Each structure stands twice: as structure tokens, then as C-alpha cells.
């Protein structure tokens with residue numbers, strides 16, 4: 282009985298949490314699509330600053346990580362392919378795994394660590410220091426002011442970072458290709474292009490957008506649910522990271538399955 | 546709701562009328578039915594020990610907490626029936642200085658003061674810059690536009706917060722514990738600032754504090770709140786000469802019996818609930 286009770290309660294909590302995320306995302310979207318027509322102009326410059334922090338400043342670490350992930354993919358793929366004397370397929374194996382899965386996923390993981398946690402910490406700190414209250418008493422809407430620019434930045438930057446991540450991963454594979462699999466640089470890129478279909482890249486980009494929405498919603502939601510006291514900020518930052526990773530994986534499963542069964 | 550209750554607070558010339566206000570956090574009621582008026586252009590000090598519900602009262606007045614029952618009338622309008630647009634309009638006429646300042650840490654002092662002007666007016670950048678300088682002059686922070694809040698001392702943060710609160714020339718200015726956490730000299734400076742603002746502008750000022758000394762310097766009238774009830778309301782002289790035991794205890798700074806046991810503490814917290 283207790284177990285059933287716990288499962289029931291857990292299910293309700295999960296739906297409530299996801300509902301909270303959806304409401305937050307919905308209200309942020311309102312300020313992008315509806316409010317500008319009601320005399321509340323969209324402030325692009327704040328989104329621009331967020332975009333720099335979320336996207337441009339993440340480039341070095343995203344590049345480094347996805348380059349090595351591409352190399353690791355090549356090494357692991359080659360281990361199996363070599364048995365069949367099919368080492369030339371290493372380029373397509375890397376290309377497809379990177380664009381469909383690991384490009385978006387690794388980018389998401391880095392962005393969670395850098396920006397999802399920062400969103401929670403920023404909003405959480407503002408909550409604790411009454412800055413959120415100050416915004417409200419100044420007739421400024423915290424969601425419009427804080428969350429909408431983050432969503433805009435993420436929606437733009439996640440696909441950009443992901444494309445770059447795909448490219449860096451392929452470069453990682455290239456290193457293996459030319460040193461150990463008799464590829465030339467041009468030959469490796471040609472093999473990559475031959476293996477890739479537009480839909481491989483698009484499905485990856487769709488995932489990256491969904492990941493971006495998830496990360497922003499969780500980061501901001503955790504920030505807003507920060508309780509009183511500085512130690513609460515640490516707690517919400519931690520749970521923003523853990524929840525984001527978990528939900529990104531769930532979203533990944535859903536979309537990968539969707540693409541598989543619809544043939545995309 | 547009777548017709549009389551509808552019209553009374555609207556008809557008198559009070560800036561803010563509070564009628565039987567009750568506010569709870571969860572199941573714990575903090576304010577147990579509070580009623581009083583704040584007149585136009587007066588400085589009202591809400592005095593009380595810590596934990597008595599002063600901040601809660603102030604937060605409810607500015608719309609940050611919801612009343613569980615009772616009415617708040619501001620400028621003749623019942624807040625319960627005000628539309629979102631009404632409330633937004635009203636908020637542009639309010640200024641609030643928070644206990645910790647609540648300055649936006651990611652912006653400079655100048656940007657903090659400029660923010661409401663940028664967001665709510667069509668003024669161009671040059672005009673805004675001039676207005677920011679003016680407001681900072683008024684609070685004694687000339688030349689600190691480009692400082693970050695983290696570079697300011699406690700007293701300067703309070704002043705910057707006041708500059709931001711008066712940026713839109715509010716009709717009502719709220720202060721939560723303006724001198725808390727400051728040394729006596731700096732605190733006196735903040736008291737003087739409030740007195741100066743009160744002389745310079747026609748503004749209704751509402752100050753929450755537990756500092757007797759500052760209350761007597763700035764108040765036109767004061768109200769003593771204790772455990773979510775009002776125990777006294779009047780001019781500083783009237784409170785000074787009151788014979789009410791709770792007022793005397795507060796005025797004469799007689800110590801509460803100390804609580805050492807958890808049950809006593811919980812009892813003390815819930816005391817006010819049995820009206």
C-alpha cells in the first residue's frame with residue numbers, strides 16, 4: 282500500500298513539475314508572440330547578451346568536448362568495423378552518430394553545466410535578495426524581464442552550437458581517419474557528406490531546440506522556486522542540473538523514438 | 546459587502562485604507578484583522594518588534610502577498626476588484642525601498658535608477674541620464690552612477706535603493722526597515738534623508754521599522770503592531786504618553802521573557818491566532 286501510495290504521489294509530483302515547466306514556457310512565449318502587439322515591446326538587447334553568454338562563450342568548451350567525442354566514436358566504431366574489414370565506414374558511423382545524437386546531446390550537457398545552472402543561480406539569488414519582488418513593485422514582469430530573453434537566446438543558440446558541435450565531432454573522427462584508416466582529408470569529408478542526409482542534421486537540430494526549451498524551463502523554474510536563504514540557491518542550482526540532464530535524456534528518448542517510427 | 550463598506554474608504558481622503566486585513570502564510574495567520582488609514586501626504590511609521598508582521602503588512606500593501614480576507618483601498622480604489630491593468634498603473638505610482646536594497650546586482654547604480662524610466666516612459670537616453678543624476682543627487686550619491694551595487698557600503702546601497710524608488714516620482718513611497726543593519730551614524734543619515742524627501746516632495750510615506758529613535762524622527766503618525774494586531778495608533782506624542790502596557794513595554798524597552806523551550810517558542814508564535 283505504501284509503495285502504491287509513493288508511486289501515486291511521485292506521479293502527481295512529476296506531472297505537477299512538468300506542468301509548471303510548461304506554464305513557465307508558455308508565459309515566456311506570450312511575451313514573445315502576443316505582448317508586443319499589446320504595447321509591451323520585446324527587448325532584443327537582453328536576449329542578445331544572454332545569447333553571447335549561452336552560445337558564444339560556450340564555443341571553446343563545446344568544440345573541445347565534441348572533438349574528442351568524435352574521436353572516441355571513431356575509435357570505438359573502428360574496433361568493430363575492423364573485424365569486417367569495413368574500416369572505410371568509420372566516416373559515416375561518426376557522421377550519423379554525431380549529427381543525430383551526440384552533437385545535440387553533448388551540446389546540451391555543456392549548456393546545462395554552463396547556462397542551466399547559471400539561470401537557476403541568477404534567478405534564485407534575485408529571489409533571495411528580493412530583486413524579483415523589486416521587479417514586481419516596479420510593474421516589471423519577472424518572466425518577461427528574465428525568462429523570455431533566455432528562451433530567445435537558447436532557441437537561437439542551441440541549433441548554432443549543435444551544428445558547430447557536429448562539425449567538430451566530424452573533425453575528431455577525421456583525425457582517426459587520416460592517421461589510422463588511410464583516409465585523405467578530402468576523402469574523409471566526401472565520405473561524410475555521402476553518408477549524411479539532410480534529415481540526419483534536421484532531426485539533430487529539432488532535438489537541440491527541444492533540449493534548449495527544456496534546459497531554460499528547468500533552470501528558470503528551479504530559480505523561481507528557491508526558498509528563503511542563500512543555501513537554497515545552491516540547492517536549486519544543483520537540482521536544475523540534475524533535473525535538466527534527466528529531462529533532456531527523456532526528451533531525447535521520445536524524439537529519437539518518434540523519428541525512428543516516422544522514418545525521419 | 547454592504548454599500549457603506551463600499552463607499553466609506555473611497556469617500557474619506559485617505560491615501561490607503563486597510564479594513565480588517567488578514568494575511569496567512571500557508572495555514573499560519575500572520576495578520577489578524579488589521580484596520581487603519583494612511584492619510585494623503587503624511588508619513589506613517591509602522592512600528593513593531595521583529596516577527597510581528599510588519600514586512601508582511603507592507604508586502605501586502607504593495608501587492609506582493611495576497612490578503613486572505615479584508616480590504617485594501619488605495620487612492621479610493623478597492624484592490625480586490627482592481628483589474629490587472631489598474632494594478633499595473635498603480636504600481637507605477639508606488640516606490641518601494643526593500644530592507645536589503647534589492648538593487649539589481651548585474652547593473653550599475655545608474656542603470657538601476659534608470660530601469661523604471663527606460664521601461665515605463667518614452668524619454669530619450671539623455672533625459673534619462675539627467676534624471677538619474679538628479680535622483681542620485683537627491684539621495685546624496687552624486688557621481689556614483691557607474692558603481693556596481695557590490696561596491697557600495699550598506700548605507701549607500703539603501704540610498705541607491707531610495708533613488709530607484711523615487712525615479713518615477715511616486716505618490717506613495719514605502720520603506721522596509723530603512724535603518725536596519727546600519728551603524729547609528731549612517732542610520733541617522735537615512736532618517737534625515739527620509740525627512741528631507743518628505744519636506745521636498747508631496748508624497749505619502751510609509752515606513753516599517755523596529756527602531757524607536759528613527760520612528761520618532763520621521764513619523765507624523767505611527768501605528769504599533771504586535772503579533773499581527775494593532776495595539777496603538779497616534780501621533781508620536783500620543784504614543785509617548787500612552788499608558789497601554791504593550792506600548793509602554795515597547796517604548797521603555799522592557800525585555801520579553803526569554804524563550805528557551807521549543808514548545809514555548811511555538812506557543813509564542815501561535816499566540817496571536819486566538820483572537
Ligand SMILES: Nc1ncnc2c1ncn2[C@@H]1O[C@H](COP(=O)(O)OP(=O)(O)O)[C@@H](O)[C@H]1O
Pocket residue numbers: 570575593594595596597598599600601602
Ligand atoms: N514567506 C514566508 N513564509 C512563511 N512565513 C513567513 C514568510 N515571511 C515571513 N514569515 C513569518 O511571518 C512572521 C512575520 O514576519 P514579518 O512580516 O517578516 O515580520 P517583521 O517584518 O515584523 O519582522 C514571522 O514569524 C515570519 O517567520
Ligand SMILES: [Mg+2]
Pocket residue numbers: 599600601722
Ligand atoms: Mg521585516
